[in-house]
Amino acid sequence: MSTEAAPVLELRDVRKSFGPIEILHGIDFALRAGEVHALIGENGAGKSTIMKILGGFIAPTSGEVRLDGRPAPYASGAEAEAAGVVVIHQEFNLAPDLTVSENIWLGRELGRVFLDHRAMRAGTQALLDQLDSHVRPEARIRDLPVSDRQMVEIAKALARKARVLIMDEPSAVLTNREVEVLFRQIDRLRAQGVALLYTSHRLEEVTRLADRVTVLRDGAVVRRALRGELTEDGMATAMVGRDLQDIYPAKRHHAGELALEVRGFSVPPLVEDVSFTLKRGEVLGISGLVGSGRTELAEGLVGLRPASGEMRRGGVPVRIHTVREAAAHGMAYLTEDRKERGLLLDKTLRENLTLSTLPRFGAPFLSTEREEAALTRAIADFDIRAPRRDMRVGNLSGGNQQKLLLAKTLLSDPEIVIIDEPTRGIDVGTKSQIYAFIDALAARGKSVIVISSDMPEILGLSDRVLVMRHGRLAGELAGERISETAIVRLVMGTAEEAAKEPTHV
Secondary structure (H helix, E strand, C coil), X not given: CCCCCCEEEEEEEEEEEECCEEEEEEEEEEEECCXXXXXXXXXXXXHHHHHHHHCCCCCCCEEEEEECCEECCCCXXXXXXXXXXXEXXXXXXXXXXXXXXXXXXXXXXXXCCCCCHHHHHXXXXXXXXXXXXXXXXXXXXXXXXXXXXXXXXXXXHHHCCCCEEEEECCCCCCCHHHHHHHHXXXXXXXXXXXXXXXXXXXXXXXXXXXXXXXXXXXXXXXXXXXXXXXCHHHHHHHHHXXXXXXXXXXXXXXXXXXXXXXXXXXXXXCEEEEEEEEECCCEEEEECCCCCCHHHHHHHHCCCCCCEEEEEECCEEECCCCHHHHHHCCEEEECCCHHHHHCCCCCEHHHHHHHHHHHHHCCCCCCHHHHHHHHHHHHHHCXXXXXCCCXXXXXXXXXXXXXXXXXXXXXXCCCEEEEECCCCCCCHXXXXXXXXXXXXXXXXXXXXXXXXXXXXXXXXXXXXXXXXXXXXXXXXXXXXXXXXXHHHHHHHCCCHHHHCCCXXX
C-alpha cells in the first residue's frame, strides 16, 4: 500500500447547505485504491451527507467531486454505480416484495428476450456462499430478519464489481460471526485494489480495518490519522471534543419491591419456559446471541406476539394481549428497529412524538398547541437537535431519531420500560446521553429492561443480567458475578451454571 497513491475518488473544498444552514464546511477527503478509509464522527457530524455526495445522490453546494483526477462524470446514484462507485446504505435499499435474487439483479437482469432466472439464482447463491450466508435466493426480503437483509445488501454491492465501495454502518445489525465474514470480504477487496470508505460507531472495528481515519465534528474535519496513530479513546475524544472516560453512569440503583414477576413464559415458536423477576429502580440486562429469543421475549411481554405463561404486576396477575393493554399496566417497549417499526420517517417530530398517546392530546379533536408544548419539553429533556421542528424525521441523524423514539416511548410515563438495542448505530457521545437517560429512569424508581448485543453496554448498565440461549434462560448473574467471561460461557453453553436453574436475586 502506498500512502502517496493518487486518489481514485475525492472531495475538494466541498460545502453543502440545506436552505440557509451550511452543514459541510470546506471538506477535503480522498479515497485511494487498496485502502480502507474510515470516516467517523458523532451523529449529525456530516458523514451521511459526504457519502451521499460521493455516491452521486446529492450535489455539493460548492466544491468539487473528482473521479480519477477529473470532475466526477455522474449526477445520480445510478450513474455513480455505472462508474464503479457503489454505496451500501445504512437504510436498506431493497424492494421488500421481491426475492433476494430479484433484488440483487434489479436493473441488471440476465437474459436477452426472457429473464434467465436460473442463472440469476445461481449467481445469487454464489454470492451468498461467499458471505457464508444461509439466506435462500428465492426468499422474499420482507420475510427476512434485519441481519439477513444487511447481508443481502452486501451481496448486492459485491455483485456490482465496485472500484469504490462506500459502506455506511454495515455491521450495525450483524451477528459477531457475520461481522467476521464481512471483515474477510473487506480484506479481500482491499487486496484487489478496491478503494473502501467505512463508517462505524464501533471504534474497535475502525482500529481493526482502517488504513486511514478522518474525524468529523459539526461538519468539519478535525483530525486525520494513519493506522496506529489514534487509539479508540483518542478517536472518541476527537469526535465529541471532550473526554469520555465516564461514558457509563456510576451504578447507584437501589432496587425496591417487585415490579414484575414472569413465570413459565413462552412465545412460540422460539421462547420457552422463561421465568424472571424485575424490581423497581433497577436495570435488568438481557444478553444472548441474535436469534436467542431476546426480542421475541420482549415483544411477547408487551402483547406484540402471542404468548403464554404467568405475569404479575405488583403481585396481581395480568393478561396482556395488545400494546394498549401493556400501556394500561404501565409497560412500554422501545423497538430495536427504529426506522421501520419505531418511527414514521416521512412525518414530523410532533406527529411521531404523540402518535402513541393521542388520547392525551384530545383525540379525535387534537390540540396542536398541547402537542407542540410536549415537543418543546421533549426537545429540551432529551437534547433532540433538529434544524426545524417541522422537518421530516427521516432527515434527522440516527442519534436524534433514537432520542425522539425514547421520548415517544416515555411520553406515557410508564413504570416498566423495555429498551431493545438502545444505542445501535449511535455515536459515542449520544450513547453517553442515552445511558444517562436510562440511569435517571432507574433513579426515579422506574424498572428498566435493556436488551443489547453490545457487551460493554450490558456490563456498564446492568444491576443484574439474564442470559438467553436457544429461546431459554441459560442463567442469571448479579453483583460481582457479572463479567464478560461469565456471560460468554452462558451464551455458548459452556458454563456449569447453564445446567442449573437460575437463582433470582
